[in-house]
Amino acid sequence: MQISESNMSGKTTIKGNPSQYVKLNVGGCLHYTTIGTLTKQDTMLRAMFSGRMEVLSDSDGWILIDRCGKHFGTILNFLRDGSVSLPDSTKEIAELLAEAKYYCIAELAESCNKALTKKERAEPICKVPLITSQKEEEDLISSTTKPAIKLLINRHNNKYSYTTASDDNLLKNIELFDKLSLWYSNRVLFLKDVISTSEICCWVFYGHGKKVSEVCCTSIVYATDKKHTKVECPEARIYEETLNILLYESRNAPNQDLMQATSTRGAVTMSSYTSDEEEERTARS
Known part of the structure; x- marks a missing residue:
């Protein structure tokens, strides 16, 4: 050389x-x-x-x-x-x-x-697993290091007729879920449940493998002759719970004072119902 x-x-x-x-x-x-x-x-x-x-x-x-x-x-x-x-x-x-x-x-x-x-x-922008069993849901949530958001959506749970705007609000919930999954797919595990019969439309939020809160979007309303199922899309509360769930990205539990400050309700609770409505929900489940 x-x-x-x-x-x-x-x-x-x-x-x-x-x-x-x-x-x-x-x-x-x-x-x-x-x-x-x-x-x-x-x-x-x-x-x-x-x-x-x-x-x-x-x-x-x-x-x-x-x-x-x-x-x-x-x-x-x-x-x-x-x-x-x-x-x-x-x-x-x-x-x-x-x-x-x-x-x-x-x-x-x-x-x-x-x-x-x-x-x-x-390659898809994001992947949203479709839940087919309770065990599959538990395995997915327990194995991920991310916080998780599940949308339970079941249009066929129609014991009572739906109010006029309910179908539109069901679609709004689905559209909001799709939007959030595109925004936060790198930070949050999104799950969709279309087989459960316990609810019609419900958001469930998980942190560190455990359920933190939920937003139920259905209620029973009474007409003069019969009961109706009402579906709503409380966007502000869903956004609020989504932001709260991001606090669970760290390994440590989020500071409760911070959770209190970011919550407009002062605590994470389900929507309130009348006793008749609660009985109806219990009977349905």
Whole structure:
């Protein structure tokens, strides 16, 4: 291997037999490979190790490349084989793409771009599990480190006829749930229950694996001849409970004074009902 070096600057030009090895220090990650691998494809590395470009070296003979070395092993494998398995995560593919562009490895950069495009099409913005059993709900809530919000929605629980605005309010609750799940999916586990028969529309909020509060959106109202089911969408209270549940993101229980200050009700309680309504709810459950 032919090496010419300027002692003042530490710059070196390298040209040698393809079977000869060189030592590379890429951002603190050490690699040992052949000149043949580095010059196998028409890239910036070929220019660096065929004598066309100067490279930096230290006193121990390591060639210094001022880049993050996290993906340099993948770069070398691609140069050796012409193909390589890409990382699973979007973040790491994007990192590898940046390195491929820096070293002017067009084929690898194209593969990364295609993989990112495919992931953008396939990956949902958020995922909302659909509850199919009580045990599944318990397992999901107990296994997550996030606070959780569950919407129980059951339009078919129609023992009594619905009031005029009830259908619209059911849709409003669903739309609000979808909106919140898009906003907070990275911070909160959202669950949807469409099989339970205990309620028609109810929000349940969990922190540290335990139920913290709920907002029941249904009640029984009385007409002259019969009872009706009324569904409401108390947006302000749902927003309030959502903000309160974010206090459970930390491992420590939230400060009760802070909970008191952020609550317009002074305490987390269910909506009140008349005794007749309470009897009706008990009978239905």
